[in-house]
Amino acid sequence: MKKIIVILLFIFSLTLVSCKNDTNFDIVTTTYFQYDIVKNIVDDKLTVDVLTKPGVDNxxxxPSSTQMANIKNSKLFIFTSYKIDSWLNENVSQVAGKETIVINxxxxxxxxxxxxxxxxxxxxxLNFINVVKDEIVKIDPDNKDFYVENATNYYNAINNVHLSMESYFNSKDNVTIYFAGHNAMKYFEDRYKITIIALSNTSKPDADLTSNQITSLLEVIKENSVHFLFTEELKEPKVATTIKNELAEDNYELTLxxxxxxxxxxKEDFDNNVSYLQLLERNFNNIKMALGD
Ligand SMILES: [Zn+2]
Structure with a gap:
């Protein structure tokens, strides 16, 4: 009898542990970039979930009903905007718990x-790192020093790349790059005063282009002697590959x-803990390559 009770207690405790892991997180974020900021500040001190799983378009x-429950039970919920998180129906208080701190x-x-x-x-x-750090300190003040130090380190690392990019682009005249993705880089463009010509003028990925549109893109590329074409993440670059192959028939070399x-x-980048910082560095290196540096 005693043995049975011990076994039952053991099973019960396992169930508790698994419930905790499956349904409750200290912090819930909607999208990768927020998750990345939070993880770089809290490391393993708090549990963090991201609703949009790796590889999924945001x-x-x-969200699923389990994810909705996770938001309600979280101490801190961070989302991007009502525009992109349209499932919030402009009313986050309906979704968050009474005790949940919310950051839009x-x-x-x-x-x-x-x-x-x-x-x-x-x-x-950089602004967001500070905003998020302050709220994390509110939900777990005991580890304040740890969070402040991590936030400072991450801030400085991103700021270093930002400053390098700023001085690099300041040293160049009229930087123009061509992008075969949807129109997602306006803020980046504006920050560094560069021109990114998005070949598909939509705000969402997966635009289907007509053959006429592809022909006119080919002309744009040839007329401007473009030899590097940028593609967006996660999507197979179908349009860019078509353009590259058509140009190759005329012995015109185009690198994607x-x-x-x-x-x-x-999923692979997520499993390797690839950070916003590393992606920023990748982008910077690719742009320098395209500009011949
Ligand atoms: Zn987008």
């Missing part, structure tokens, strides 16, 4: 551009490079 995302990061977006992809501006990410818009990371 434009048309809908768009409230801290002090750059006014008519585009929803504000996270492509590293300078704004990724310009990451930080919507989300692949």
């Amino acid at each position: 434009h048309d995302f809908m 990061l768009n409230d801290y977006n002090d750059v006014n551009i008519n585009d929803l992809h504000y996270w492509t501006d590293p300078k704004l990410i 490079l990724e310009l990451h818009g930080y919507h989300n990371v692949t």
Whole structure:
């Protein structure tokens, strides 16, 4: 009998542990870039979930009922904006718990551009690190020093790349790059005063282009002697590959490079803890390559 009770207690405790892991997180974030900021501050001191799983497009995302419960039970819930997290129906208080601290990061977006992809501006990410750090300290003041130190380190690391990019682009005249993705990089463009010509003028990925549109893109590329074409993350670059192959028939060489818009990371990048910082460095390196540096 005693043995049975011990076994039952053991099973019960396992159930408790698994419930905790499955349904409750200290902090819930909607999208990769917020998750990245939080993880770089809390490390393993608090549990963190991201609703939009690796590889998933964050434009048309809908949370599951389990995820909705997780938001309600969280201490801190961070979202991008009512525009992109449209499932919040402009009313986050219906979704968050009474005790949940809520951050709408768009409230801290002090750059006014008519585009929803504000996270492509590293300078704004620096603001967000401080905002998020302050709220994390509120939910777990005992570890304040740890969080402040991590936030400072991450801030400085991103700021270093940002400053390098700023001085690099300041030293160049009329930087123009060509992008075969959707129109996601306006904030980035504006920050560094460069021109990114998006070949598909939509605000969402997966645009189907007609053969006429592809022909006119080919002309744009040839006329401007473009030899590097940037592609967006997560999507197979179908249009860019078509253009590259058609040009190759005329012995015109075109190299495809990724310009990451930080919507989300692949499963592989997620498992390797690839950070916003590393993606920013990748982008910078790819742009330098395209500009011949
Ligand atoms: Zn987008």
